[in-house]
Amino acid sequence: QTAVWLRAVREQTGLDVCWRWFSLEEVNHTEGKKHPWERPWAWGWSLLRIGAWLRRDSAEAADRWCAAAGHALHVAGRKVHTPEVAREVLAEAGLDPGAVDDAVADPTTHDDVRADHRRVTGLGGFGVPTLVFPGERAIFGPVVREAPSDPAATLRLWALVTGWLEFPDLYELRRPKAADDWARIGETFAPYLSARDWPTIQREVQ
Numbered sequence: 001q002t003a004v005w006l007r008a009v010r011e012q013t014g015l016d017v018c019w020r021w022f023s024l025e026e027v028n029h030t031e032g033k034k035h036p037w038e039r040p041w042a043w044g045w046s047l048l049r050i051g052a053w054l055r056r057d058s059a060e061a062a063d064r065w066c067a068a069a070g071h072a073l074h075v076a077g078r079k080v081h082t083p084e085v086a087r088e089v090l091a092e093a094g095l096d097p098g099a100v101d102d103a104v105a106d107p108t109t110h111d112d113v114r115a116d117h118r119r120v121t122g123l124g125g126f127g128v129p130t131l132v133f134p135g136e137r138a139i140f141g142p143v144v145r146e147a148p149s150d151p152a153a154t155l156r157l158w159a160l161v162t163g164w165l166e167f168p169d170l171y172e173l174r175r176p177k178a179a180d181d182w183a184r185i186g187e188t189f190a191p192y193l194s195a196r197d198w199p200t201i202q203r204e205v206q
Contacts, residue, residue, distance in 0.1 A: 002129040003070055005147035007063075008154045018059065019066050020116040021048040022128050027121075037110040043081035043198060045113065046104060050086065052112035053103035054095065061095055068093035077191030131161070139164055145188050 009015050025036040025044045036045030047069055055062035072080040072089045079085050083104075087097035096102075103109050120130050123138040131139045142161055148154045164170055177185070 001074075001144045001147045002142060003066060005142075005144065005154060005157065007067070008147065008151070009158045012151060012155060013158070017063070019051065019055070019062055020119070020132075021051060021113045022120050022125070022130060023048060023113065023117050024128065026117060027126065037114065041083065041104065046083075047081060047086065048113045048116075049103040049109035050090075050099050052109045052116075053099055053106065055112075064093045065090065065095060065099075068095075073195055074189075074192045077195045079195050079197070081197065133162075133165060137165055145185055 006015070006017055010017050023036060023045050025042055029035060036042035039045075051062050051065050054065050068089050069080045069086070072078040072085065078089070080089050083100050086100050090097045090099055120132070120138065123130075123132065123136060125138055125140065127140060129141060129143070131141075133139070139161065142157060144157075148157055
């Protein structure tokens with residue numbers, strides 16, 4: 001939903017958005033198990049490799065892939081993390097479904113994803129969404145259940161988020177979630193929960 005919101009901000013302001021890759025699989029890696037780049041196919045990591053492959057030739061294609069994959073998983077409840085559905089979603093987005101095989105066949109796409117991932121962790125990042133602004137200033141969030149639909153609200157949220165940059169000692173502001181909040185979140189996440197093939201891992205953030 002943050003990505004949906006950012007695209008709406010871009011549409012209104014001409015914001016320059018460069019999508020980079022962050023792996024929750026790697027953040028949640030368990031000692032003794034293979035890293036995602038050590039597997040022939042990894043659910044999230046391989047999708048990021050497809051994005052990395054597309055970005056080499058076209059930032060617009062990478063953007064289209066991100067939007068299509070996000071909609072497929074989070075709205076349509078499709079298993080885009082499988083090669084077969086990933087190819088379908090690429091084709092539906094007007095992109096070459098062969099990008100799945102091309103990205104996986106090229107080991108340097110691992111390097112692209114690792115470099116993006118380590119950039120964020122090097123800035124103290126621990127999850128998504130992480131926004132990185134000029135000057136390597138990172139903000140985690142905003143975490144929204146639904147992106148604002150009103151154009152004015154879209155820009156108001158952008159102003160609030162970028163306002164944080166004025167306060168380098170401001171680290172956290174959080175709204176507690178009541179039972180009704182969790183119920184609404186559950187409704188929104190239902191397609192994703194039905195499609196995923198992995199458990200949720202909740203780690204304490206320092």
